[in-house]
Amino acid sequence: MGWIYLILAGVFEVVGVTGLNLITRKKSVSSYLIFVAGLACSFIFLSLSMQSLPMGTAYAIWTGIGTVGSGLVG
Known part of the structure; x- marks a missing residue:
């Protein structure tokens, strides 16, 4: 189960970085969320x-x- 948690952690890390990119483009509540x-x-x-x-x-x-x-998303 630890490997599944680790893969999910990596995916959510990409989501967080994508949110950071959205904040730099447009400062909105949804970007911060x-x-x-x-x-x-x-x-x-x-x-x-x-x-x-x-x-x-x-x-x-x-x-x-x-x-x-x-890198792939960006």
Whole structure:
């Protein structure tokens, strides 16, 4: 289950970064909500994944998913 949580954390990291990009383009309440909700969900799922995975592994995979996903979306 930890790997599923980790993948979800990476996906929500991309959502949070997308929200940050929306904030720089247009400052609106929805942009801020997407940003905050994306990062909050990302950290929640990351912490859940670290209950069964080593912290170093979880962090490396989470950052990799976030980097690649943000690059593809951007």
